[in-house]
Amino acid sequence: MVLIFAETWNGAFKKSTFEAVQYGAACADAQGSTAVAVVFGPCTPPVESLGAYGASKVIHLHGSDRFEPSAFAQALADLAKELQASQIIVSGTANGKSLAGVLAATSGAAAVSNVTALPSSYSPLTVERSAFSSKGIEQCTSTASCTVLVLIPNALGLKPSSDARAAFEDRNISLAPKSHVGEAHVASGKIPLPEAERVVSAGRGMKAPENWNLVEELAAVLNAGTACSKPVSDIGWRPHSEHVGQTGIQINPQLYIAIGISGAIQHLAGVSGSKTIVVINNDPEAPFFKAADYGIVGDAFDVLPRLTAALKAHLS
Amino acid sequence: MKILVCISHVPDTTAKINFTAGGAALDPNGVQFVINPYDEFGLTKALHLKEKHGGQVTVITFGDATVEATLRKALAIGADDAVRLDGVPTDPMQVAGELAAYAKDQGFDLIICGQESIDYNGGIVPGALAALMNLPFVNACIGLEVDGSNAQLLREIDGGKEQISAALPIVIGGKKGLVEESELRIPNMRGIMTARTKPLAVTPLSGSAALTAASGFTKPAAKAAVQLIDSSNLDELVRRLHEEAKVI
Numbered sequence: 001m002v003l004i005f006a007e008t009w010n011g012a013f014k015k016s017t018f019e020a021v022q023y024g025a026a027c028a029d030a031q032g033s034t035a036v037a038v039v040f041g042p043c044t045p046p047v048e049s050l051g052a053y054g055a056s057k058v059i060h061l062h063g064s065d066r067f068e069p070s071a072f073a074q075a076l077a078d079l080a081k082e083l084q085a086s087q088i089i090v091s092g093t094a095n096g097k098s099l100a101g102v103l104a105a106t107s108g109a110a111a112v113s114n115v116t117a118l119p120s121s122y123s124p125l126t127v128e129r130s131a132f133s134s135k136g137i138e139q140c141t142s143t144a145s146c147t148v149l150v151l152i153p154n155a156l157g158l159k160p161s162s163d164a165r166a167a168f169e170d171r172n173i174s175l176a177p178k179s180h181v182g183e184a185h186v187a188s189g190k191i192p193l194p195e196a197e198r199v200v201s202a203g204r205g206m207k208a209p210e211n212w213n214l215v216e217e218l219a220a221v222l223n224a225g226t227a228c229s230k231p232v233s234d235i236g237w238r239p240h241s242e243h244v245g246q247t248g249i250q251i252n253p254q255l256y257i258a259i260g261i262s263g264a265i266q267h268l269a270g271v272s273g274s275k276t277i278v279v280i281n282n283d284p285e286a287p288f289f290k291a292a293d294y295g296i297v298g299d300a301f302d303v304l305p306r307l308t309a310a311l312k313a314h315l316s
Numbered sequence: 317m318k319i320l321v322c323i324s325h326v327p328d329t330t331a332k333i334n335f336t337a338g339g340a341a342l343d344p345n346g347v348q349f350v351i352n353p354y355d356e357f358g359l360t361k362a363l364h365l366k367e368k369h370g371g372q373v374t375v376i377t378f379g380d381a382t383v384e385a386t387l388r389k390a391l392a393i394g395a396d397d398a399v400r401l402d403g404v405p406t407d408p409m410q411v412a413g414e415l416a417a418y419a420k421d422q423g424f425d426l427i428i429c430g431q432e433s434i435d436y437n438g439g440i441v442p443g444a445l446a447a448l449m450n451l452p453f454v455n456a457c458i459g460l461e462v463d464g465s466n467a468q469l470l471r472e473i474d475g476g477k478e479q480i481s482a483a484l485p486i487v488i489g490g491k492k493g494l495v496e497e498s499e500l501r502i503p504n505m506r507g508i509m510t511a512r513t514k515p516l517a518v519t520p521l522s523g524s525a526a527l528t529a530a531s532g533f534t535k536p537a538a539k540a541a542v543q544l545i546d547s548s549n550l551d552e553l554v555r556r557l558h559e560e561a562k563v564i
């Protein structure tokens with residue numbers, strides 16, 4: 001069977017969770033087995049709603065609250081053993097990435113991260129993954145009886161859900177965290193970058209932090225997350241949590257709009273998985289144009305307000 | 317404090333990545349290898365902790381003789397001694413197994429890894445190492461202070477950060493924020509000279525099994541040429557994003 005870590009965020013499912021469930025269900029289908037999702041702690045939507053993405057059963061674990069990698073890994077490893085999981089599916093969110101290695105070692109499983117497609121074979125398990133900061137694609141084969149697959153969020157696309165309901169089971173467990181998780185600070189109202197389907201990003205070409213209202217207005221119309229190049233977060237114009245690239249966050253949105261960013265290789269390393277890239281730069285020679293789908297040669301301060309207005313008109 | 321910094325030896329961030337004929341493996345020709353950038357933040361943090369609390373900083377890499385240049389650089393930056401686990405790593409669980417086999421009786425208070433290595437971008441080794449050693453694990457660690465036998469940490473989470481405390485020893489997967497970029501150290505002449513005489517032990521493997529193998533590499537399909545749209549005609553961009561790209 002296929003076990004899925006169905007992550008919740010503030011008591012609700014994340015989009016990446018639906019992707020993981022859908023992926024696990026497709027793996028289970030291909031092997032003629034079942035997909036079982038595991039939910040930890042309080043959850044507002046009914047857990048059986050994960051049936052809409054193909055889970056045949058949901059195990060809801062009570063007695064666990066905040067994410068802690070060792071504790072969650074132990075609970076999942078126990079279930080994987082009990083149910084004889086052949087794959088464990090985890091989405092590569094911040095929590096998913098913290099969990100994956102601990103879970104693999106705790107359950108004696110192999111681990112394959114940065115997975116971008118369904119397995120091409122199940123015996124032995126062979127799956128495509130991204131490597132070398134999206135500069136290479138690796139076919140990876142696992143020889144273990146159980147493999148943890150860590151998916152790149154947004155890479156697989158979500159199919160429309162059905163109204164199917166999954167069977168569910170409540171279990172009380174006691175977890176043994178190895179660290180104490182304290183206060184969290186999350187920027188309110190912001191779309192977490194790895195999950196954002198659209199991202200508006202800007203670089204040093206914006207000249208000064210007070211000009212970011214232009215970037216934020218464009219992002220607001222698109223319901224997009226905001227990101228920035230590394231120098232922009234280094235000089236403190238934007239928070240470090242917005243820094244994308246090789247040494248920042250890696251993202252794979254449907255739409256990436258890069259404004260006043262030159263397109264250095266380390267920047268591209270974090271964003272080249274984007275489906276469609278739009279580059280706005282006043283230098284026609286900016287290297288980013290080579291990696292773009294659509295390009296506008298122009299001054300950001302002139303283009304942005306007009307683009308925001310044009311999009312607003314289109315979307316209304 | 318006894319600190320172990322796990323270092324992976326990776327192609328420089330600007331390296332052009334090519335694969336050998338048939339896509340069997342990375343072609344190292346013309347590729348400059350460096351300390352994994354995430355590990356460089358970790359190494360600098362380890363040196364800060366040593367300066368504050370005293371102790372010893374050991375760097376370790378699982379790799380063949382070619383990784384020794386990277387270990388010597390870490391010694392030149394300030395690590396006290398280096399260990400090379402002699403072999404060619406092929407799988408993250410094997411790497412974690414070998415690191416754990418080495419570290420288990422050494423009494424490290426802190427094991428610092430990077431959150432991922434920028435070559436295969438696995439991000440698996442640190443958590444697996446923590447679990448194999450039965451130690452607490454904090455990933456995407458952007459802040460770390462030690463007081464006595466406890467550590468206060470900051471972890472980056474989606475859209476924010478959270479505070480964590482744990483009793484030493486612990487394993488972290490670190491990144492920028494542990495120290496700032498301006499604090500990274502470049503080896504100076506004296507560092508390079510003394511690095512030559514610092515111990516670099518070559519240790520045989522313990523026999524941890526690899527559970528995965530790469531069966532081939534390809535490069536992503538090249539992008540089609542950019543479509544330039546006149547900046548006076550932004551409605552055209554909107555139309556194409558809607559009709560062609562179908563992203564709005």
Ligand SMILES: Cc1cc2nc3c(=O)[nH]c(=O)nc-3n(C[C@H](O)[C@H](O)[C@H](O)COP(=O)(O)OP(=O)(O)OC[C@H]3O[C@@H](n4cnc5c(N)ncnc54)[C@H](O)[C@@H]3O)c2cc1C
Binds near residue numbers: 204232
């Ligand atoms: C080890 C290492 C890791 C790195 N990791 C990252 C990373 O993760 N992420 C990252 O982003 N960078 C990273 N970098 C830095 C990277 O090499 C570049 O220096 C950086 O991306 C450049 O940022 P930028 O494009 O904002 O600035 P610049 O290179 O200064 O480019 C500014 C651009 O704005 C354009 N511009 C100027 N004015 C306007 C205007 N009015 N309207 C429109 N366009 C305008 C210019 O033509 C130019 O193309 C890394 C570097 C190293 C060495």
Ligand SMILES: Nc1ncnc2c1ncn2[C@@H]1O[C@H](COP(=O)(O)O)[C@@H](O)[C@H]1O
Binds near residue numbers: 376405434436
């Ligand atoms: N061959 C290796 N030798 C020593 N440490 C390693 C090795 N590979 C990975 N690591 C450590 O594990 C971290 C994450 O690597 P990875 O899981 O391969 O992405 C790196 O930043 C290193 O700290």
